Amino acid sequence: MNRKSFTAILVGGALAGGCSKPNPLFLDTWDVITDSGSVSQTSAVTLETTTIEPPTTTSDPPVTTTSTSTSPSTITSSSDNTTTTTEPNPTTETTGEGFVCDGLDVDMEGCCEVMIEVEADTFFSDAIDGVGMAGCPIAQPEDNPALECRHVSFGSVPEMAVFKDNGVIGAAVIGSAMVALRFPMQDGQLVVEDHGPIPNEQIQSVKLKVEANYKQVDFKNLRFTMHGLGVDGWEEGDGQKPVSCVGGLVSFACLACGPVAGGECESPWKAMAPSILAVLEPLGVVEADEGENSGLAAIDLAPLKAPTGWVPKIAGGLVMEPLSSEYQGMAYEDLMPLPGVTIGTIEGSTPAHLQVRVCKP
Secondary structure, X not given: OOOOOEEEEXXXXXXXXXXXXXXXXXXXXXXXXXXXXXXXXOOOOOOEEEEEOOOOOOOOOOOOOOOOOOXXXXXXXXXXXXXXXXXXXXXXXXXXXXXXXXXXXXXXXXXXXXXXXXXXXXXXXXXXXXXXXXOOXXXXXXXXXXXXXXXXXXXXXXXXXXXXXXXXXXXXXXXXXXXXXXXOEEOOEEEEOOOEEOOHHHEEEEEEEOOEEOOOOOEEEEEEEEXXXXXXXXXXXXXXXXXXXXXXXXXXXXXXXXXXXXXXXXXXXXXXXXXXXXXXXXXXXXXXXXXXXXXXXXXXXXXXXXXXXXXXXXXXXXXXEEEEEEXXXXXXXXXXXXEEEEEEOOOOOOOOEEEEEEOOO
């Protein structure tokens, strides 16, 4: 607020020995006061009226500026019209979900372990009868018992054996069966329920736990080749039993089977490729140790090297293929004979899962 003038009343005698005192209202209104001189005193009780013109400069009230941008902010003082430039305030950038271990029990290194359960599983087999019999020697669809294993969909079975046999060791079966496990993923990263993707660089280690059963007295030194399945989108099916692969289901021969069992694929695994073997990418070889209840202990995936390298490659699935074993006291470098190792599935209420140790980099 501005005034054009004000009247100061000076009282002499009664204020002898004192100094003139500025009007508080005046100081509240203008920041700077320039007095041309001191105010004289008189001995007579006479009122002297002095008129002083106030400053004619109009100043705006102080301004408080709040800025969330990264540009410097400028504040102009109302008292001396000076300009002050301040540095930008620190900002906090949100990158998405918080650290997966937030709210969980962590160890001395600030790391935690999370479990990621499989979302789909199935088996692939090219086994044939070693004595030339028609059909699939390990599981025959009720509607088509003469159908070869490569054209059978095993996505709905509660359990099944994985093996690799030459037909002359334990059973007259030639060929193999492997299990495929698809875990929830997004943009090449494993996904934790209620949290979201785990940055691959935060994964320190991974173990695979499958519900397995096998004759530990007969088998020792089990080794498996782990593959990345380079094609996503396969359908496991349902029904709790092996079925003829038709209508888009998945088999050893087809990513998506056609309308006729054993016929042309609706979608092949790869152009001009006769089987899933064309799209499997070997990631490494792991050893499986004995576990409780005739099962397997959690399989350490450390031989697959850094998770940043192999995790993006399992978007279509992590395939566990038998490689070698010691069976009934004999070592086989490239065989795991029948009866092999039986693996449980989602349909059997024994789904596989990954045990992932997560740490801040």
